[in-house]
């Protein structure tokens with residue numbers, strides 16, 4: 659009874675105060691709802707960004723992403739490994755020694771690649787002997803984006819001729835580099851296509867960058883041995899390998 663009476667007796671000031679309080683409660687509720695909404699939107703955006711990042715990483719790394727080779731610092735650095743050297747002459751055919759053929763081709767290749775804006779690191783520039791370990795270490799500390807090692811082939815069957823490109827196992831970029839080199843080398847030199855193969859040579863297996871070992875021709879084949887000692891033929895081979903390397907590089911935007 660007393661209570662009802664008091665209600666009736668509510669002064670206009672009291673009524674205003676209560677209405678004001680009610681309005682504030684409603685606003686606080688609205689703010690709370692808005693905050694919750696923003697939190698949900700934030701969580702959705704965050705989740706979308708994480709999903710996007712995962713998809714990006716999967717396409718880039720897990721599936722191998724790009725087959726082309728990117729440069730680490732803007733300029734492509736290419737390591738060239740002329741096989742053999744010094745007392746290690748490699749295979750020979752008459753006066754022609756593998757160590758000289760590989761050095762000649764790499765020297766020509768160096769000029770061609772540099773004219774395309776690449777930086778070239780030669781693992782040996784003269785007739786000096788290098789161990790396999792020294793070559794691998796030198797390549798790994800060179801900062802090179804890719805490596806190409808040059809050798810000649812040899813077969814008991816003197817009728818066999820042609821070029822073969824061996825790539826690093828489980829490296830999509832190395833396999834692509836080998837395909838590009840093999841293709842352009844065959845086109846430029848006219849030699850027969852020995853295809854691309856997975857190679858387990860230390861210079862491709864133990865180096866950290868995409869790498870390919872090219873057997874440019876058989877010294878066991880008389881005709882090919884003669885060609886490989888010829889300056890023009892060496893030029894064609896170098897031109898093919900240079901083209902293959904350039905094609906395997908990631909184009910800058």
Ligand SMILES: [Zn+2]
Nearest residue numbers: 741748809810
């Ligand atoms: Zn060799």
